[in-house]
Amino acid sequence: MNWAIDIDRDDVTQAALVSDPATALAPGQVRVRIDSYAMTANNITYAVFGKPAGLFGNDQGYWDFFAERGAPGRLPVWGFATVTESAAEGIEAGDRFYGYYPMASEAVLTAGHVGPGGFTDVTPRRTTLPPIYNHYQRIEALHDYRGADHDYWPVFRPLFLTGWLIADQFEDEGDYGAEQILIASASSKTAIGLGFSLAQRQGHRPQTIGLTSKANVADLDAQRIYDRVIAYEDIMTLNAGTPSALVDMAGNGAVTRAVHSHFGNSLKASIIVGKSHWDADAGEAALHGPERQGFFAPGRSQKRIADWGGPAFGQKIAEAWTGFMDVAPRLARIDKRRGGEAALEAYKEMLSGRADPKAGIVIEP
Numbered sequence: 001m002n003w004a005i006d007i008d009r010d011d012v013t014q015a016a017l018v019s020d021p022a023t024a025l026a027p028g029q030v031r032v033r034i035d036s037y038a039m040t041a042n043n044i045t046y047a048v049f050g051k052p053a054g055l056f057g058n059d060q061g062y063w064d065f066f067a068e069r070g071a072p073g074r075l076p077v078w079g080f081a082t083v084t085e086s087a088a089e090g091i092e093a094g095d096r097f098y099g100y101y102p103m104a105s106e107a108v109l110t111a112g113h114v115g116p117g118g119f120t121d122v123t124p125r126r127t128t129l130p131p132i133y134n135h136y137q138r139i140e141a142l143h144d145y146r147g148a149d150h151d152y153w154p155v156f157r158p159l160f161l162t163g164w165l166i167a168d169q170f171e172d173e174g175d176y177g178a179e180q181i182l183i184a185s186a187s188s189k190t191a192i193g194l195g196f197s198l199a200q201r202q203g204h205r206p207q208t209i210g211l212t213s214k215a216n217v218a219d220l221d222a223q224r225i226y227d228r229v230i231a232y233e234d235i236m237t238l239n240a241g242t243p244s245a246l247v248d249m250a251g252n253g254a255v256t257r258a259v260h261s262h263f264g265n266s267l268k269a270s271i272i273v274g275k276s277h278w279d280a281d282a283g284e285a286a287l288h289g290p291e292r293q294g295f296f297a298p299g300r301s302q303k304r305i306a307d308w309g310g311p312a313f314g315q316k317i318a319e320a321w322t323g324f325m326d327v328a329p330r331l332a333r334i335d336k337r338r339g340g341e342a343a344l345e346a347y348k349e350m351l352s353g354r355a356d357p358k359a360g361i362v363i364e365p
Helices: 041-048 152-172 189-199 214-222 232-237 253-266 297-308 310-325 340-352
Strands: 003-008 011-019 029-039 076-086 096-102 106-115 118-121 135-138 180-184 207-212 228-231 244-248 267-272 292-294 333-338 359-364
Touching: 003 340, 011 041, 011 340, 029 096, 029 152, 029 340, 041 076, 041 152, 041 189, 041 340, 076 106, 076 152, 096 118, 152 189, 152 297, 152 310, 152 359, 180 189, 180 253, 189 207, 189 310, 207 214, 207 232, 214 228, 228 232, 232 253, 244 253, 253 267, 297 310, 333 340, 340 359
Parallel strands: 180 207, 180 244, 207 228, 244 267, 267 292, 333 359
Antiparallel strands: 003 011, 029 076, 029 106, 029 359, 076 096, 096 135, 106 118, 118 135
């Protein structure tokens, strides 16, 4: 039986496994079986910003990708799927695609701009949402895809891309004048992508300092992603006069306040990326130092595609990704789970903060 997970748009802790009966396809639509997807802290950020929050520059949020207004939310996830039925020219049963899917066992997509590389979902409510989320890539057309890396794609690919884009923005902005970059929630996969990408930069760059809980310091330091790793409690031991920047991956207010109060005007930039600490105070009231700025990966991607052109952008990502894939297996083990009940439990686990940061959860519906 087909299933999906419905989430209350107003209370993301309320989620239920429901049956999801198949409906007839309209012309141009395809039905896909979702083969596997990842459950990461990034998905919790999608849930937190499911309702319109200004991210997309319109009155839409992440719930609008896979649910009509007034219906329960369907959480977007990254994964692989196989076409089981097609009413779209140029797409056949058996074709496989990587992209953005609902947390469910299958999905119906409206295919437009079909070509050798893939297609774009042109469902009306999706056409005004960021293009990067609406493109579905044929696995055979992914030039940097290697079969051995298959399970790491949904776990790391979107998060690594975000980290790489943050690193690119720092270089583009002259590192905001910072001599060190403090990366909060440093064990998160987006943070690891950022740390790895900064470490690959040629020439002078700021020192990277990973901030994490005391229990994670030794293990994270051993991975050699960051120049230094310290516990949140030790932020005050850092030289307050060193020009610094903060990248906050999770929206933890206590950490934000500690960094801002300690560095004050020596803090040159404060960037918030995610909100996986969805129930924590964001710490935005009466902060010393710079105004916080949000980072939105789709917007940065579109800027760089405009700057460099699509093929050059893709080539840069491919080169960075294959380098990262050489080390990813030592950074996280794959934790595979099967079925709807397991999918619901994985969502609740990630929402509660109980998930092991050293595991990459992959759901096979």
